[in-house]
Amino acid sequence: MKFDTPAKANPIDKGRVVGIPHDRIDGAAKVTGTAPYAYERHDAAPNAAYGWIVGSAIAKGRIAAMDLRAAEAAPGVLGIVTHANAGKLTKGNMNTAHLLGGPQIEHFEQAVALVVADTLENARAAAALVHIDYTPESGKFDLAAEAIRGVVPPDSFGTPADTSAGDFDGAFSRAAVKLEQRYTTPDHSHAMMEPHASIAAWNGDKLTLWTSNQMIAWTVGDVARTLGIPKANVRLISPYIGGGFGAKLFLRADALLAALGARQVGRPVKVALARPQIPNNTTHRPATIQRIRIGADRDGVIDAIAHEVWSGDLPGGSAETAAAQTRLLYRGANRMTAHRLTTLNLPEGNAMRAPGEAVGLLALEVAMDELAEMCGVDPVELRIRNDVQFDPEAGPQRPFSSRKLVECLRAGADRFGWNRRIPKPGQVRDGRWLVGMGMASAFRNNLAGKSGARIGIDAQGRVVVETDMTDIGTGSYTIIAQTAAEMLGVPLEQVTVRLGDSRFPVSAGSGGQWGANSSTAGVYAAAMALRAKLAEAAGYPVDAAGFEDGLIRNGNESRKLAALAGDTGLWAEDSMEYGDLDKRYAQATFGAHFCEVGVDTDTAEVRIRRMGGAFAAGRILNPKSARSQVIGAMTMGAGAALMEALDVDTRFGFFVNHDMAEYLVPVHADIPQQDVLFIDELDDKSSPMKAKGVGELGICGAGAAVANAIYNAAGLRVRDYPITIDKLLRAQMA
Template identity: 65%
Template sequence: MKFDTPAGPNPSDRGRVLGQPRDRIDGPLKVSGRAPYAYEYHAEAPGAAYGWILGASIGKGRIARIDRRAAEAAPGVLLVLTHENAPEQGEDSDYAAPQLQGPEILHYGQAVALVVAESLEEARAAAALIDIAYDAAPGHYDLAEERDQAKLPESGQTPPRTDVGDFEAGYARAPVTLDVTYTTPDQSQAMMEPHASMALWEGDTLTLFTSHQIMHWAQEGVAATLRMPQEKLRVVSRYVGGGFGSKLEVYADAVLSALAARLLGRPVKVALSRPLIFNHTTHRAATIQRLRIGTEQDGRIVAIAHESWSGDQESGGTAEEASSQTRLLYAGENRMTRNRLATLDLPFAGSMRAPGEAVGLLALECAMDELAEKLGMDPIELRVRNDVGYAPEEGPAKPFSSRKLVESLRVGAERFGWEKRTAPGLRREGRWRIGLGVAAAVRPNLAQPSQARLRLDGQGQLTVETQMTDIGTGSYTILAQVAAEMLGLPLEAVTVRLGDTDFPKASGSGGSWGANSSGAGVYAAAAELRGMIARKAGFNADDAVFEDGGIRAGNRRIALADIAGAEGLVAEAGIEFGDLSEKYAQASFGAHFCEVAVDADTAEIRIRRMLSVAAAGRVLNPKTARSQCLGGMTMGIGAALMEEAVVDRRHGLFINHDLAEYQVPVHADIPHMDVIFLQEEDDKSSPIKAKGIGELGICGVGAAVANAVYNATGVRLRDYPLTLDKLLREMPAAAA
């Protein structure tokens, strides 16, 4: 099915199952411990040996000598792999990840050895016996020092530069101007489930149980690395315990478990230790961001520039595209954006929830508040005054498919009690200073081709099969709801099977495209099955009604179970997206509100309450969508107040590489939070009229927190995270 015209009325509109707040159907399996994660496929890969990866202890250089003899002689050890004896591997794919291919060290935590033993403890103990001597080389680990050498990257998710009108001239003649620089630190996804893999060879066929967000990327990457046909590789990721973008890549656990299993002739399982998750896998790169905005006296933007600098390995080349949302959010005829990239020798940079927008809005939305104060204008009014109905950099010829930013701000302001906001530093409750903050939210709506297979059996039970993954987002439940709605079945009659490359290719989980894209794929397969059922029943498919487990036309009704019969019916189809995304700018919008209390003596910051308002097309399941928003809001609080992967600039590593020292919000940090979904159906997004929401929940949250802190104290911090030591240095002056 090709989606190239706006969706009209269709069976997904009925709202009997789809759009209802249903419990997650995978919940009981997870809370009872029966949902198998990558390290736990014991029944399907019995007798697995345990692998332990040893990471490099320098940031740059080469291995001068490596002695594995003591490790090989240790109790229980079956195999020790280093660059001296590892099989040769391929690189013929963007997703390939060859391991142990030479003595060169590109970053701290790079795999330098794999030890396989009968137990985890034996493998770990033996790894400590490997004797390695390094020739360390000077490395570049400080973004600020490398800023002047940064260049525009050759590729990226979005163009590295844009220019509309004449920014410099427009800025020079603007009556009111703002020029500010914000910095954000490196961050780690720090998901609960580690990156883990279990490999099983049967002849020349490999089954790899792994923790990955996109099945076909994992299949392509591992197959290319091992130089084997993709059809000989089955990848399974039925349940993924969080990813946030880190599990979009293939790492040493997947490749080395497969190599070791082939060499040993038995299954091998490998999980990354927590320090390796920080220093072996990808992270969100630090940024330096300069915002320049020029306006008329009435606040209308006439010139806006957003420049961002970030860093990555030379062979990685991934910029944190922090200026990209500025191309979508506000009006202004003279515009300039840049995403520059410096070469750093830190571990590879990559995607982390809402790459680009999550940190870009930390700067842009605080700059908007600074501008509002300079203009003597309410921050919400400034944003409303610069709303625009079309893509600002492409003009009226490309209108938004839907855009409810102003409504999000207005509804949120009324619900949150924005009228109680005072001038900075005026509202107090005892020793606490109270402040309110706001920020806009935007996240582009992306769509990916996706396919599904539906099986209807003689008992009227429907099975959905697709490669789509569930990384804690509710995919099992959402796809069951789409299928149930389309076929007129109760949710209990639908079984969903995910995360297996034996199933039809699907979008996978990333970029907030998962639910909409894979849901549209299930919609297409369900439409195909509806046609098969109608034809077999002798009905006109356009006139038939599917409800209560049957198909009805006029006075005739036949149960789906009877039509399926003993042999059952199988339909397979998918969705391909046409040029609607070229004709219309597509994005989800929202607004975040925050109230903080700041201790006047200690500068301790406490979040008191938060509200998010989201407009993201049809909300497929308000319960799972709300959970996604709450998770994003929590991560936004972390980004604002505590998250920082601290770089040891002597040795080129993230030194706080565990969950004891890498600070994330805990229950005591999170107050009452509320979420409002605006009624919206985007008929230009997909047949099911949804848009992405998984990342919208974090976009702008940190800025709302920072703006609330300023409103409480009168202190504007531009260096994230907003830790109390930074605030305390300025508080006495503000108090005076």
């Protein structure tokens, strides 16, 4: 099915099941421990041996010699995989560094061996006996020092690194109010709950991987490519995922090394990354240096805006597209954005929840707060004045498909009690706390991608949906079931959803907040095909047929779907593909974040007191799971504002704080009441679901609202994230 013209009224509009805040249909299994995760699939792969990854102790250089004798002789050891015996491995299309290093070392903790043994303890103990002599080489690890050598990176998802419109330099130099500031954000680790984990089993030349992966088809492709085997010989099974945030978009070392280990020892092998291995072995969100310049008139109306971003990655890697939102968020005839990418020999930088916008808005929305103060304009009003209903780089001929930023700002401000904010910092005292409010716009691009599904109905009227879509904790199971139930007019309880298996039709997968809208649109397409088959079986014209209460109706006639399915059942498969509506219309999701913090007058400790936001993201398929996505993302935004940072040791070239005792994310005590309002919106250009993504929108701008609240509370502006006590004390003493 092709979606190339705006959606008309369709069965989803009934809103009988879709749009209801239904509990997760997989919730009971998850909270009772009966939803098996990859590493637990002893039932599917009995007798699995245990693999333990040995990571490189240097960041760059070569392995001069490996002595495996002691490890091989250790109790229980079945085999050791290294570059020397793994056979030819081709790097995956989605990988920047090789997942099995050696003799060349590309980054610290890059896997250089897998020790396979009968027990986890034996594998781990033997891994410590692998002796490696390295010849280190000097590397580049300091973004601030290397930024100057940055070059224009390749296009990202079809968008160029640099853009411009009008004459920024001229307009900026003439502007009545000029803001120019520099902001930095550190490297971030996904820190999802379930580590990367896989079990691999070979049956002849066919490989099955039980793994934890967001993008089944991408990863099947890269497994096949890396091992040099046909895709048809690779099966991936990933029905439950304990969080991903982008860490599991790709084939990673756990899955590849489990496959290599299983091949070597001739039995299934399971591999999980230990928590302290994850930050340096896997991908991370890269650090950025950002320069923002805004030229406005005295009322804050923007005439010129520029956002430049520097980030680093391994050779062949990609840039953090932190200027992305600045191309679309605010008006201004004269504008430019630029990304520069420099080589760093740190571990691989890559996508983490809302790549680009999550850190771009940490800078842009603080810059807007600073501009508001310079102009003496309320920060909410400033954003309203700079709203634009079309792509400001392309001009009015490319309008937004839907854009309710102003509605979000107004409704959010109203609910939060923004009018009680005192613009001058440092005015509100509550005991030992200085209290302040801050806000920020939320913006995240909307992407939709081809997504397939098959759907069947049996003689009992049970509906089954199969797609390789994944549920990374987001609620995919539930919204897919809701979609199928709505389309076929059956109760939700009668729908079974099967996900995350490469034998199912290829979906859009989970990433870039494209999963919900894309995968349900794929189910919509398959359901339309099944409706046609059911109508044909009933002898009704499909366009006139109605589906409700387990029946297909035509005028006063009706037939039971179960009866039409017959003993063999009826199945249909289709996918949703997209035309050029995303070229003709800018598509994005919007919101407004509000935050109240207390800053301790003595110690500069920051405590968030309230967070609230209003969001417009098309049809909200399930307000309960959508709210969970948003509050989780707001929490992540609070973490980015206040504590999250991978600390780079530029001598050794690694992230020092590589465990969850030292890489801090918010705990319950950090996060108070969070209020989420969804603004009614249907986007008929996004898909027949009229939905957009919402899984990443909540992180976008949340941290800036915290930063702006700190400024309003205490008059302290820290532009280097995270805003920790040491930086606040230094700002205070400066």
